[in-house]
Amino acid sequence: EVQLVESGGALVQAGGSLTLSCAATGFTFDEYVIGWFRQAPGKEREGVSAIDSSDGRTYYADSVKGRFTTSRDNAKNTVYLQMDRLKPEDTAVYYCAASYGSGSVFYLNRDFYTDWGQGTLVTVSS
Numbered sequence: 001e002v003q004l005v006e007s008g009g010a011l012v013q014a015g016g017s018l019t020l021s022c023a024a025t026g027f028t029f030d031e032y033v034i035g036w037f038r039q040a041p042g043k044e045r046e047g048v049s050a051i052d053s054s055d056g057r058t059y060y061a062d063s064v065k066g067r068f069t070t071s072r073d074n075a076k077n078t079v080y081l082q083m084d085r086l087k088p089e090d091t092a093v094y095y096c097a098a099s100y101g102s103g104s105v106f107y108l109n110r111d112f113y114t115d116w117g118q119g120t121l122v123t124v125s126s
Contacts, residue, residue, distance in 0.1 A: 002026040002115040004096050009120030014088055020081040020120060022096030027115075030074040033099045035113055036081045038092035038122075045095070047108025051079060059107045064090075086124045093119040 008020040022034065035050040049070040050059045058070050069082040079096060097113035106112040 002098065004098060004115060004117035006094060006096050006117045006120040009094060009122045011123045011125065012086055014086060014124055014126050016086050016124075017082070017084045018086065018122060019083070020094055020096075020122070022079040022081075022117060024077045024079070024098065027098065027100075029077040031100060033101065033107060033112075034070075034072060034079040035097045035099070035107060035110075036070060036079075037095045037097060037110055038090075039095070039119075040089075040092040043092075045110050047110065048094070049081060050104075050107035052104065052107075057104070059104060061108060083122070086122075088124045088126045091122060091124045093121050095119045 003025045005023045012018050031053050033053050036048040037045050038048050039045040048061050048064055051070045051072050067085045072079045096117045098115045099113045
């Protein structure tokens with residue numbers, strides 16, 4: 001059974017930093033693309049970043065490019081999202097998701113992913 005568990009969400013001041021983790025079990029982790037998504041109250045879930053399975057290449061939404069960094073540790077079956085220079089508009093529930101598919105053009109599209117974690121709340125105060 002595929003399981004993804006996010007952790008690290010917290011209340012942080014604007015300009016601060018936070019690192020989220022996504023721990024995975026139940027599948028061959030290094031064969032899967034892992035994406036990070038977020039959903040703010042009243043808004044649709046949007047893609048934040050993704051990291052490829054084969055070469056570890058990363059992809060980012062324009063809204064977080066230069067501030068967020070995603071990485072993976074295949075030995076620990078864990079993906080990280082380092083978030084710097086946080087803004088109040090980054091406030092959301094953050095989810096990680098896994099996909100065995102291919103095609104980087106789809107990596108920030110939620111329909112590309114088949115398995116999801118339960119989410120972790122990030123609140124950025126102004």
